[in-house]
Amino acid sequence: MGRLALEKEHGLPDKLVGRLVSHLKRHVLWDSLLIFFPPLLVFFYVGIFLYRSALIPQEALIFTAAIGVGVAWLMGMLRYRPTAPTARFAARLIDDRVQGKDRFLTLATIEPTAFASFLLARLRHEAAGLLHRTDLKKDFPYRLKRPFFASLIGSLLSILLFHLILQIGPYLAPRGLAGKELALIAGELSRVPRFSELARSLEALAVRLREQGPSNLDRSLIQNALAKVEAQLIAEQQQGGSHGDLLSRAADALRGLGQGDDGAQEKGAGGGLRSNLPEDGGAGKKAAQGDEGEGEAGVTLSDSRDPRGGKSAQEGTQEAGKREAGREQGIGNRPGKDGEKRSDIGGMAQGELEGKGGKNKGEEIPRGATPDRFLGPGEQGEKGVKGARFVTVQLPEEEAAGSPGQGGPGKRRELRPKVPVSNVPLRRPDSPDVPSEKQPLPLEYRALIR
């Protein structure tokens, strides 16, 4: 054997150990990165989810993503460094694989100058003779380790938990907390005389929130209150009033309450609490439409229906607005009991009337043939409540908001939604024998009436 061949052969065992060290270091690096990869993905997922839900701004998303990548890389390196394989470890693996009786371990760890060269040469020669017994890629393949699977499962569970918390979070939130801010705002509003009625209704809503919690509260109550507040806000902005901030806070608080159950509402009822007011600038636009007499009352509910023939309430209202522009007519303006009732019906409508030039879909008198007879109490028409011409309703929350002495300190009585007792189509409001009593409407029909 020539000298070069010998040198080449003698150099091989040391090189093999070095190659295996590099090989195993790559494995450990992958292991370390893969352990932190699923949590990083979860981090991104949550961040993007929150961003798309408009809960965090884009800058925060980018910043937290960068921080997340940095932390994951740092953690990976911290885990990698102490577990990085040494030459000693690699040599032992080769010895075990080729049954080298610690030849590779000895070659990898000794100080060559401390031993006789002829013995070292012989040791290298013996080790080189064993090289054919191993193939690094085949004998030491990369395999996903248990910590990666644990990390993956943990990450998937984290995502599930995240969504679970989103779903049940509102139910777990303390009841009093949700209404606390609303009550504070209502207290501030009550100091302004022209907002006293709005303050009362907000306070009543806050009381309900404390009692029932945001998740159990009927969303339509929040929706109504939000509509009132937004209407007042528009009016305030038009008049250049100084309480726009206060009203904005009230609107934000109500929107916040509405957002908590948005997803659930969408799934369960096909639509959540939505205001058709734009986030910014839209209020003024809407107000301008109202001034021209072509818009409706500022709040449009998509499921509202005109009792006449299935047209949307918006369309009908717009038509009626054109026909009766400038005309002072409406239940809310009528004196006497009916006027009070009308006022009760809609704490919301009241505000809308004030802000929109007296136009409201609820106050227009439907035209068409008079039914042959009115239905009696408890009697159902062919189309049910759709056959009704005029219905006077008193919603439980409106009753609470409008009840005298409600806002007085120490006299706040507990509000309970009254159980609707009948669904009776009423006589025309201009009929002399219109019934004076309030006739509550089943809650499930309120959307139809609107």
Place this chain on the structure above:
Amino acid sequence: MVELKKFRDLFALLEAEIKKVIVGHEDVVRNTLIAFFAGGHVLLEGVPGLGKTLLIKCMSRALGLSFKRVQFTPDLMPSDIVGTQVLTEGDGRREFHFKKGPIFAQVVLADEINRATPKTQSAVLEAMEERQVTVFGESHPLESPFMLLATQNPIELEGTYPLPEAQLDRFFFKLLVSSPSPEELREILHRTTGAGISEAARVLPDNGAQVIAEMKRLLRQVIIAPPIEDYVVRLVHATQPTGHKGGAVVSEVKEYLRFGSSPRGAQAIILGAKGNALAEGRVHVSYEDIQAVIYPSLRHRLILNFQAEAENIGADQILAAVLKKVPRD
């Protein structure tokens, strides 16, 4: 310099030559030869009639070395071993001359060493460690190579003087000579009761002492990796009942040992492992070599307490626990 191949061949020849006479006891024969080339002394323990004396005679004959036997008895005096000054008269003058004792042979058999008094036992201490004896203030070096092989009987302990720990520590290996198996006994009978009795022949050439010195040098050059040295250190530290910071804790050691191994034990393990590696044709020490020689190296260096003796726990059992609980890395 003796090459590895020559060492292995000579070692194999010596083993084969001794095995011509000694039936069985392969590990005893090998470890005795390893101890010889490592420059150590061996304590052989076994009941009478197992061939201990014959083994030593065969080895000295195969190596071509001078051999002396001393039967230790209670009335044996130190001068009977190391020698003494005698008054001689010649040319009208009277002079003291040093008369060498049997310790001045190259291979010395101290038969039943535990029957002599401690005073006599200690007479061989200097010879074992310093390779010299001092008589009347005058030191006399021993011939090289020098090896003391002592035997002791584990039974018949009446009237014996157990070797002190200091003297036990000077033995490189303690080898247990066990009873032969039925096949071995049959072979012993066949060889010893027939017409022809085979004897070991000399294996080494005429310059045997020089060859032996080179073989001893080669043994010390055997390569040992630092991790394996660390392993030996951990093993020896693990035999300390007081324990060491960061060392493995072996409950058996704490329970049954009074004292653990001295540093001589670690030296014996390393040198024994090197000899074992050479005997197997390797130029480096492996973990297996360490495990092969740890028992003869340490079993006489572990001082058992009363509880161990009461429960009939031996040093080998404790060493097995140590080997089991001390990790390689």
